[in-house]
Amino acid sequence: MKELPKVYEPKNYEDEIYKKWEESGLFNPDVCVEKGVTEPKAEHFSIVLPPPNVTGTLHMGHAAMLAIEDVMVRYHRMKGDRTLWVPGTDHAAIATQAKVEKLVMEKEGKTKYDLGRPEFLKRVEQFAQESHDTIVNQARKMGASLDWNREAYTLDEKRNLAVRTVFKKMYDDGLIYRGYRVINWSVKGQSTVSDDEMVHVERPAKLYYFKYSKDFPITIATTRPETKLGDTAVAVNPKDKRYKQYIGQEFTVDVGAADPLKIKIIGVDSVESEFGTGALGVTPAHSAVDFEMYQKQKSAGNDIGIIQVLGEDGKMTSAAGNYAGMSVLEAREKFVEYLKKNNLLEKEEDIVQNVGTSDRFGDVIEPLPKLQWFVGVEKPFKIGENELGIKKGTEVTLKELMQKVVKKKQIEIIPDHFEKTYFHWIDNLRDWCISRQIWYGHRIPVWYPPEADQPGAGKKNECFVGVNPPDGNGWQQDSDTLDTWFSSGLWTFSTLGYPDLDAKDLQAFHPTSVMETGYDILFFWVARMILMTTYVLGGVPFKTVYLHGLVRDEQGRKMSKSLGNVINPLDMIAKYGTDATRLSLLLGNTPGNDMKLSEEKIAGFRNFTNKLWNISRFMLLNIEEPKADIKEPKAKTLADEWILEKLNTIVNKTSENIEKYNFSMAGEELRDFTWGDLADWYLEIAKVEGDKSEILNYILNSILKLWHPYMPFVTETIWQEVYGADKMLMVESWPSIVILNGVKNPLTSKREGSFAKAQDDKFAEGFEIIKNLISGIRSLRAEFKIEPAKKIGANINVGKRKGLVKENEEIVKALARLEKLEFVESGAEISLDLVGAVDIEKEKPRLEKEIAEIKKYVVGLENKLSNKEFVDNAPKAVVEKEQDKLSEAKSKLEKLEEQLKNLV
RNA sequence: GGGCGUUUAGCUCAGUUGGUUAGAGCGCCUCGUUUACACCGAGGAGGUCUAGGGUUCGAAUCCCUAAGCGCCUACCA
Numbered sequence: 001m002k003e004l005p006k007v008y009e010p011k012n013y014e015d016e017i018y019k020k021w022e023e024s025g026l027f028n029p030d031v032c033v034e035k036g037v038t039e040p041k042a043e044h045f046s047i048v049l050p051p052p053n054v055t056g057t058l059h060m061g062h063a064a065m066l067a068i069e070d071v072m073v074r075y076h077r078m079k080g081d082r083t084l085w086v087p088g089t090d091h092a093a094i095a096t097q098a099k100v101e102k103l104v105m106e107k108e109g110k111t112k113y114d115l116g117r118p119e120f121l122k123r124v125e126q127f128a129q130e131s132h133d134t135i136v137n138q139a140r141k142m143g144a145s146l147d148w149n150r151e152a153y154t155l156d157e158k159r160n161l162a163v164r165t166v167f168k169k170m171y172d173d174g175l176i177y178r179g180y181r182v183i184n185w186s187v188k189g190q191s192t193v194s195d196d197e198m199v200h201v202e203r204p205a206k207l208y209y210f211k212y213s214k215d216f217p218i219t220i221a222t223t224r225p226e227t228k229l230g231d232t233a234v235a236v237n238p239k240d241k242r243y244k245q246y247i248g249q250e251f252t253v254d255v256g257a258a259d260p261l262k263i264k265i266i267g268v269d270s271v272e273s274e275f276g277t278g279a280l281g282v283t284p285a286h287s288a289v290d291f292e293m294y295q296k297q298k299s300a301g302n303d304i305g306i307i308q309v310l311g312e313d314g315k316m317t318s319a320a321g322n323y324a325g326m327s328v329l330e331a332r333e334k335f336v337e338y339l340k341k342n343n344l345l346e347k348e349e350d351i352v353q354n355v356g357t358s359d360r361f362g363d364v365i366e367p368l369p370k371l372q373w374f375v376g377v378e379k380p381f382k383i384g385e386n387e388l389g390i391k392k393g394t395e396v397t398l399k400e401l402m403q404k405v406v407k408k409k410q411i412e413i414i415p416d417h418f419e420k421t422y423f424h425w426i427d428n429l430r431d432w433c434i435s436r437q438i439w440y441g442h443r444i445p446v447w448y449p450p451e452a453d454q455p456g457a458g459k460k461n462e463c464f465v466g467v468n469p470p471d472g473n474g475w476q477q478d479s480d481t482l483d484t485w486f487s488s489g490l491w492t493f494s495t496l497g498y499p500d501l502d503a504k505d506l507q508a509f510h511p512t513s514v515m516e517t518g519y520d521i522l523f524f525w526v527a528r529m530i531l532m533t534t535y536v537l538g539g540v541p542f543k544t545v546y547l548h549g550l551v552r553d554e555q556g557r558k559m560s561k562s563l564g565n566v567i568n569p570l571d572m573i574a575k576y577g578t579d580a581t582r583l584s585l586l587l588g589n590t591p592g593n594d595m596k597l598s599e600e601k602i603a604g605f606r607n608f609t610n611k612l613w614n615i616s617r618f619m620l621l622n623i624e625e626p627k628a629d630i631k632e633p634k635a636k637t638l639a640d641e642w643i644l645e646k647l648n649t650i651v652n653k654t655s656e657n658i659e660k661y662n663f664s665m666a667g668e669e670l671r672d673f674t675w676g677d678l679a680d681w682y683l684e685i686a687k688v689e690g691d692k693s694e695i696l697n698y699i700l701n702s703i704l705k706l707w708h709p710y711m712p713f714v715t716e717t718i719w720q721e722v723y724g725a726d727k728m729l730m731v732e733s734w735p736s737i738v739i740l741n742g743v744k745n746p747l748t749s750k751r752e753g754s755f756a757k758a759q760d761d762k763f764a765e766g767f768e769i770i771k772n773l774i775s776g777i778r779s780l781r782a783e784f785k786i787e788p789a790k791k792i793g794a795n796i797n798v799g800k801r802k803g804l805v806k807e808n809e810e811i812v813k814a815l816a817r818l819e820k821l822e823f824v825e826s827g828a829e830i831s832l833d834l835v836g837a838v839d840i841e842k843e844k845p846r847l848e849k850e851i852a853e854i855k856k857y858v859v860g861l862e863n864k865l866s867n868k869e870f871v872d873n874a875p876k877a878v879v880e881k882e883q884d885k886l887s888e889a890k891s892k893l894e895k896l897e898e899q900l901k902n903l904v
Numbered sequence: 905g906g907g908c909g910u911u912u913a914g915c916u917c918a919g920u921u922g923g924u925u926a927g928a929g930c931g932c933c934u935c936g937u938u939u940a941c942a943c944c945g946a947g948g949a950g951g952u953c954u955a956g957g958g959u960u961c962g963a964a965u966c967c968c969u970a971a972g973c974g975c976c977u978a979c980c981a
C-alpha cells in the first residue's frame with residue numbers, strides 16, 4: 001500500500017480513475033451481469049439522460065443534472081440492480097441552425113440560401129459533431145457513469161426511423177392533420193414559432209380609437225391599425241344595447257386597401273363591452289382569436305372572408321392596396337395619418353401591451369395564416385393494448401391520456417406541487433403545431449405528387465405519408481422539418497430500440513425508472529414524452545419525474561454571459577475537483593427550487609473532500625492490514641458501540657434518503673456523521689483507547705461506499721490505493737444494515753438489550769461526573785473570582801437535547817471529553833473554558849419559563865387524557881402515546897425543577 | 905387576468921405527519937498545532953420563523969387575510 005499524501009489533489013487522480021472505470025466496461029449493465037457483479041434477474045433501474053443540446057458547452061445546470069443522476073445510478077448499481085444510464089445529445093433544431101447561420105455569416109459573410117440546403121446542412125452537422133465531442137467529454141469530467149456504448153443522437157438514423165414510424169402511425173389514426181391556421185411567424189427567422197418558444201414582453205403601445213368611415217356606426221379600438229386593412233367584420237357582445245341593432249348588417253368601406261372592405265357586424269359572447277369601445281375589429285388573417293371567430297362564423301354558415309395584408313417577408317401584401325410593400329411601421333404611420341386627415345381618429349391612448357416575441361430570433365411575432373401540420377390533442381381515437389388500465393378499443397384523446405397517468409399516480413412528480421402546474425397546463429393545451437420552416441431537423445415524412453403545389457397552397461393536396469418514400473418519380477418531400485420536441489418526445493423508447501418492439505433493451509429497461517430534469521422543461525419535454533409514450537406504447541415513459549431547480553448565481557440571478565456571472569463547471573473542477581463541484585450541487589437544496597451557487601460553497605466542499613481523505617489517512621495509520629471485505633467486528637468499549645450504532649443508523653438513513661430522492665438530506669446527514677461523529681469524536685477517542693484496527697477498517701470501508709455515489713473520485717482513489725486497482729469500489733456492494741447486540745422493539749422502535757442497558761448505566765455514571773465537574777468549576781470560579789459564568793456544560797448539558805438516545809450520545813461525548821480534559825490538565829493549568837460556564841442570570845429565567853411551559857403542557861395532556869371522547873374514540877396506540885408523553889413530560893419537569901434548585 | 909411557488913441567524917438554506925430549548929454550512933468573535941487534516945480543532949455570539957387574525961393544551965408547521973419577492977401562463981382587441 002502506498003502512503004497517501006497529506007493533501008488530496010483531485011487533478012492527479014480523476015482522469016485516470018475515469019479511464020479505468022470506462023475501460024472496465026462496468027458502466028454497461030450487460031457487462032456487470034457477465035462479470036458476475038449483478039444478478040441476471042436483478043430488478044432494473046434505468047435513466048435516460050436528458051440530452052444536452054449540441055449548441056454549447058457544459059454549464060452548471062448540466063453539471064447538476066449529471067451529479068444527481070449519477071448519485072442514483074451509482075447507488076443502484078452498488079445495491080445490485082441492473083442499472084442503465086443512457087447518454088445522448090439533442091440536435092436542438094432551431095437553436096443549432098441559428099447558431100451555425102450566425103457563424104457562417106460571421107466567417108464567410110454568406111446566408112444559408114447562398115450555400116443551399118445540402119451544403120448548409122453539412123456545415124450544421126460538422127458543427128454539431130464538434131460540439132457533441134466537447135460536451136460528451138465534459139460529461140466524463142463530471143464522473144458520470146453513463147453507458148457510452150448506447151449513446152444516441154436525436155437526429156441519427158435510428159431515431160429518424162422512430163420518428164417516421166410514429167408520424168405515420170399518428171397520421172393513420174387521424175391524430176396528425178394539416179391545417180390552415182394562424183400561426184406565430186418570425187419574420188427574422190422565417191419560421192413558425194411554437195407557443196412555447198414565445199416570450200411575452202411588456203411594452204408601451206398606443207391604442208387607437210377610430211371608425212372605418214364617417215358613416216360607419218361603430219368606433220373600434222386597436223393597437224395594430226395597419227392590420228385593419230384586412231378587417232372583414234366587427235364583433236360586438238350580443239347583449240350590448242349600443243350595438244345590438246347592427247348585428248347582421250354589412251357595411252362597405254374604403255380605407256385604401258386593394259378592394260373596398262366589406263365589414264359585417266357579428267355578435268360574439270367573448271367580447272367585453274367594457275374594454276375599449278366594446279367593439280372589436282375582426283382581422284381573421286392576423287390574429288389567432290379573430291381567426292377562430294372567422295372559423296366559427298364560417299361553420300355557422302356566415303363566411304365573413306379572410307384577407308392577408310401582411311406577408312411572410314414582413315411587408316404589406318398587394319391586398320393592402322396603397323400600402324403594399326411597406327413595412328409594418330411605415331404602414332401603421334401612414335394609415336394613422338390617413339385616419340387623422342379624414343377625421344376618423346377619435347383618440348389615442350397610451351397603454352402597456354404584452355407582445356409575443358421570438359425566443360430565438362428576438363423579433364415580434366406576426367400572426368399569419370399558413371398551412372401547417374398539427375397533432376390533435378383532443379381528437380378521440382381507439383386505444384390499443386395498453387398497460388394504463390384502459391380497455392382496448394376505448395375512445396380516448398391524447399389530452400385524457402396525459403391527465404390520467406398523473407392523476408392515477410402511474411407517474412409521480414417530485415416535488416408534487418408541479419402536478420398542479422402540469423394539470424393547469426394540460427387544461428389549456430391546444431393542438432400542437434409540429435412543422436417548422438427550418439432545415440436542420442427531421443424532415444416531415446410526407447410526399448406530394450408532382451402536380452401538387454406544396455406546401456402552403458390552399459388547394460387540396462393529395463399526399464403520401466409513409467416511413468419510406470413512395471415509389472415512382474417526381475414525388476416531392478415536404479420541405480418542413482419537425483418541431484424538435486417531436487423527436488425528443490420519443491426519447492425514452494427511441495433510445496432503447498423502438499420501433500422494434502421486441503428489442504432487448506426496450507424489454508429490459510422500459511419504462512425507465514426516473515426522469516430527472518429541470519422544471520423549466522416540464523411542459524416542453526416531460527409532457528410530450530408522456531403524450532408520445534402513452535400513445536405509442538400504451539405505457540408510461542417513466543415511473544417518477546424528479547425536477548431539479550435552476551442553478552443561479554449568489555444573488556439569485558440567472559447565469560449569463562452578458563452578466564459575467566457564469567460559474568463554469570470545468571473551471572471549478574480544475575480548481576476544486578469534481579467531487580467538490582458535485583457536492584456543491586447536491587447538498588443544500590431541495591427539489592424544484594432554484595439553487596444559488598457560489599465559489600465559496602464549492603471551496604467549502606473541497607475542504608470536505610480533503611477531510612475525508614485525511615480521515616482515511618488517519619484510519620489507515622491505525623489499521624494493521626486493511627481488508628476489503630471485513631465483517632462487522634465486535635465492540636470492545638462503549639465508544640465502539642456508540643460509533644457502530646451511529647454507523648448503522650447512517651447506513652439506514654442514507655439508503656432511505658436516496659431512495660426517497662432526498663439527495664441533499666442524505667449528503668448532509670452523512671457529512672455530519674463523517675465529520676462530527678466520526679472525525680471529531682470517535683477518532684479522538686481512538687487515539688486514547690487504541691487497538692481499533694478492525695473497527696476502523698470496517699468503518700472506513702463503509703463510509704467510502706456510502707460516499708461513493710456523491711464523491712466517486714476521492715472514494716475510488718482511496719479504495720484503489722488501499723486495495724489495489726483490481727478491486728473497484730464502483731461495483732462493491734452497498735453496505736447492509738446490521739443489527740447490533742440489541743434488538744429493536746417493533747412497538748417502540750427502541751433498542752433493547754445489553755447495549756441499551758450499558759448506555760443507561762453509563763448515562764447515570766456520566767451524569768454524576770459531569771455534575772461534580774460543574775460544581776467543581778463553580779467553586780473554583782467563586783474562589784478565584786472568575787468573571788460571571790457564561791455557560792456551564794453547554795455541550796455536555798444533558799438537558800440540551802431531547803430524547804433518550806440523544807442524551808446518551810451526549811454522555812458518550814462527555815465521557816470522551818472528560819478523558820481528554822484530564823489529559824490536558826495533567827499538563828499544567830486548568831482551562832475552565834474548555835468546559836464552558838453557565839450564566840446564572842440568564843439561566844434562571846430560561847428555566848423558569850420552560851418549567852412554566854411544561855406545566856402548561858402537562859395540564860393540556862392531562863385534560864386531553866381525561867377527555868372521555870378522546871380516550872374512547874382515539875386509537876389505543878395514540879392514547880398510549882399521549883400517556884407516554886405525559887409521563888415523559890412529568891419526569892422532565894422534575895428534572896428541570898431540580899436543576900433550578902441547584903442553580904439557586 | 906389566471907395559476908404556482910417563496911418569505912426561518914449577516915449570507916445560502918434545512919426543518920418529514922402540529923409537540924416541549926427552531927438546526928446546518930459559510931461569515932463573525934475568543935482560544936488552541938496533542939498519532940490524520942490550518943482545506944484543522946475547541947468554544948461563543950447571532951432568530952418576536954414577513955405581518956395580522958383564527959383553530960389548538962401547544963403553531964415555523966394547519967386555516968383565513970394582507971404585503972414583499974420570484975416563476976409560469978394568457979385571445980383586453
